[in-house]
Structures are given as structure tokens and as C-alpha cells.
Amino acid sequence: MFAAGYGANQFVPLLAVYRSDLHLSDAAATAVFGVYALGLIPGFLVGGPASDRYGRRPIMIGFAALSLVATAVLITGRWSPAGLYGGRLLTGIVSGTVFTVGTAWVKELSTGSPGAAARRAALALTAGFGVGPLVAGPLAEWAPLPTVLPYLVHLGLAAVALALLPRTPETRVGARGPDRFPRLIPPSARSGRFRARVLPLAPWVFGSVTIDFTTLPAHGVLPVRALGVAFPGFLAAASLGAGLGGQRWGGWLHAPARLRRGTRAAAVGLGVVVAGFVAAAGATAWPGVGPVTAAAAVLGVGYGVCLVTGLREVEMMATPDDLGRLVALFYCLAYSGLAIPFLLALVAPRTGYPPALLATAVAAALTLALMVRRGRAA
Numbered sequence: 001m002f003a004a005g006y007g008a009n010q011f012v013p014l015l016a017v018y019r020s021d022l023h024l025s026d027a028a029a030t031a032v033f034g035v036y037a038l039g040l041i042p043g044f045l046v047g048g049p050a051s052d053r054y055g056r057r058p059i060m061i062g063f064a065a066l067s068l069v070a071t072a073v074l075i076t077g078r079w080s081p082a083g084l085y086g087g088r089l090l091t092g093i094v095s096g097t098v099f100t101v102g103t104a105w106v107k108e109l110s111t112g113s114p115g116a117a118a119r120r121a122a123l124a125l126t127a128g129f130g131v132g133p134l135v136a137g138p139l140a141e142w143a144p145l146p147t148v149l150p151y152l153v154h155l156g157l158a159a160v161a162l163a164l165l166p167r168t169p170e171t172r173v174g175a176r177g178p179d180r181f182p183r184l185i186p187p188s189a190r191s192g193r194f195r196a197r198v199l200p201l202a203p204w205v206f207g208s209v210t211i212d213f214t215t216l217p218a219h220g221v222l223p224v225r226a227l228g229v230a231f232p233g234f235l236a237a238a239s240l241g242a243g244l245g246g247q248r249w250g251g252w253l254h255a256p257a258r259l260r261r262g263t264r265a266a267a268v269g270l271g272v273v274v275a276g277f278v279a280a281a282g283a284t285a286w287p288g289v290g291p292v293t294a295a296a297a298v299l300g301v302g303y304g305v306c307l308v309t310g311l312r313e314v315e316m317m318a319t320p321d322d323l324g325r326l327v328a329l330f331y332c333l334a335y336s337g338l339a340i341p342f343l344l345a346l347v348a349p350r351t352g353y354p355p356a357l358l359a360t361a362v363a364a365a366l367t368l369a370l371m372v373r374r375g376r377a378a
Contacts, residue, residue, distance in 0.1 A: 001121065004102070009130075009151055013233035018147075027345050032084045036088045036338070038092060039090060039095070040092040093164065099125060102332055118315055175234075188317045201270065203336045206338055215353065216280060239300035240296075246304020253305070281297065
């Protein structure tokens with residue numbers, strides 16, 4: 001899961017290189033970043049149910065191998081955007097499958113306090129998300145072959161993961177049943193609790209932190225000559241480092257003794273996201289390293305709280321037979337938030353980024369109000 005998260009976000013600082021080398025517009029650059037989301041959908045919707053039926057380990061091994069192919073295709077993007085689109089699409093397929101199956105597998109392998117599995121899964125993903133750009137950024141700025149060498153690190157990580165996976169205990173032995181394939185939408189997803197708490201929360205998980213990878217590096221700071229391409233990597237790492245703190249806070253808020261019908265942690269997470277979008281609007285109105293770093297940190301905390309809260313809610317709702325499918329559905333909803341930076345890139349040329357980000361903050365606030373209202377009735 002760490003290697004897949006690393007592979008998903010190693011692209012963040014390199015996007016600045018491709019903007020210049022391939023003359024990508026804002027919309028084109030955001031589309032290259034966002035095509036990853038199209039790959040996530042089959043990864044989520046097929047990987048989770050398949051692992052529920054056929055086991056976690058064979059699915060993870062196959063897609064760990066595919067991650068090597070995805071990164072190899074990205075390397076060809078130095079010559080044409082087609083390589084970037086193809087590589088990002090394959091990376092999305094790998095990520096959707098590995099995040100889903102890995103989260104379910106971690107849950108089944110975990111012992112300890114309630115919520116430990118959600119924290120471990122969130123930690124693995126967020127660490128990978130943060131370390132990827134932190135390593136790729138300096139390599140792209142100061143090392144030779146800036147669009148090749150950063151990817152070689154991920155090829156090594158993925159190879160190590162692929163070697164280790166066969167040693168991990170399988171948890172779904174004998175899971176095959178009479179049905180040819182389980183339904184994609186499990187019964188637990190139709191519950192009032194899922195609709196009231198998880199459904200409104202999920203899109204803001206990645207809809208928040210993705211702003212730190214796309215919008216803020218390009219529009220929230222003046223050129224930083226000393227760092228150049230490395231700065232987006234540092235910004236992403238700072239954001240996701242704050243996300244680790246947000247995950248710990250979210251786990252504390254979601255502890256059984258502090259639950260108020262399950263809405264407190266989710267409400268806090270969405271409230272921080274609202275504040276993060278307001279801060280992002282300020283950073284794009286008055287660009288600077290300080291404002292943009294502060295905005296990225298606030299959005300990172302909101303992401304962390306929302307991610308661990310959503311995973312914990314899913315763990316509590318799922319049965320052993322539909323855990324993979326419910327995790328897949330949560331991630332599918334969470335990654336639908338990748339549409340937010342793309343919509344901003346389309347709208348902002350007409351309105352400017354500060355008003356567009358403030359409007360997004362209003363949308364998040366309305367979602368918060370709706371979630372609290374439904375949560376009280378659930």
C-alpha cells in the first residue's frame with residue numbers, strides 16, 4: 001500500500017516539468033493528473049469484489065506487478081502526453097485495486113484496539129502519498145534525467161513489495177460461494193448510516209488534499225527559484241505530514257467514548273476542510289510561501305480526519321463477506337473528489353481562483369450542514 005501510494009503521488013512535482021517541456025495548459029495538466037481517477041473506478045469496483053471471492057493475496061500480487069508496467073509507461077511521457085495519460089490511467093487502476101484490497105486485508109490481519117486497522121491503512125497510504133513527491137521533487141530539480149530517475153525509485157519499491165507479498169498470510173481462503181460474482185454494491189451501503197455519514201463525507205477526502213497537488217503549487221505561490229520543481233513536492237509532503245496528524249486526531253474523535261451517533265469526527269473533518277478552502281482562497285489572492293503552506297497544512301489535516309473517519313465507519317458497517325466491496329465503494333466516492341480541482345481549472349479563468357475556492361468552501365459547508373442534519377436522524 002505504501003508503494004502504491006508512492007507511485008500515485010510521485011507524479012505531483014513532475015507535473016511542473018511536463019507543463020514546461022510539453023507546453024501543457026492548466027486544463028490539460030489537470031486532466032493528465034485527473035485521468036488517474038478514471039483508472040481508479042475499475043480498480044475499485046472490480047478489485048474489492050474479486051478479492052472478497054478469490055482472496056486478497058493473488059489480486060494484490062497481480063496488481064503489484066502491473067504497477068511496474070504503469071511506471072514504465074509514465075517514463076515514455078517525456079516524449080508525448082500520450083505516455084502520461086496511459087501511465088496515469090494504469091496507475092489509477094493499480095491504486096484503486098491495491099488501496100481497496102490492501103485496506104480490507106489490513107483489517108483482517110490487524111489486532112488491537114478498535115480502529116487500529118483504519119489507522120494503519122490510512123498511515124500506509126498517507127506515508128506513501130507524502131514520501132513520493134518528497135523524493136521525486138528534489139530528484140527532478142537537482143538530479144540528472146528529471147523525468148526518468150524519479151520513477152526508478154518507485155520501480156525498486158514496487159519490486160520489493162512484489163517480492164514480499166507472497167509471504168503474507170491469506171485471510172480469504174475458501175471464500176468462494178455459489179454466486180459467480182458478488183454484487184458490486186453490498187447491502188450495508190444501503191443503510192441509513194452509510195447514506196447519512198459516509199456518502200456526504202467521502203468526496204471531500206481527496207477533493208480537499210488534491211488542491212495541494214494541483215491548484216496551490218501553480219497559483220498560490222510566486223516562483224521559488226531556490227527550489228523550483230522541488231517546491232510542489234515539499235508542499236505535498238507538508239500537506240500529507242499534516243494529514244498524519246489529522247488521522248490521529250480523527251481516530252481520537254471517533255473513539256467509542258466520544259461518539260455522538262458517529263457524526264462528531266466527520267463534522268470536525270469537514271469543518272477543517274471548509275477552513276482549508278478559505279485559506280486556499282487567501283493564498284491564491286495573496287501568493288506567498290507562508291500562506292500557501294498554511295493552506296496546504298489545513299487541507300491536509302481535514303483530509304486526514306475525513307479519511308480515517310470514513311474508513312472507521314466502513315469497518316463498523318461491513319460484514320466479513322462484503323468488507324472489500326464496501327471499502328471499494330468508499331474509495332470510489334472519495335476519489336470522485338478529484339473532479340474538484342478540474343472544475344476549478346475550468347471555472348477559474350472566468351472568475352479567478354479566490355472566488356472559485358470560496359465557492360468550493362461554501363459547497364463544503366453546505367455538505368457539512370446536510371450531514372449533521374441527516375446524522376441526527378440516522
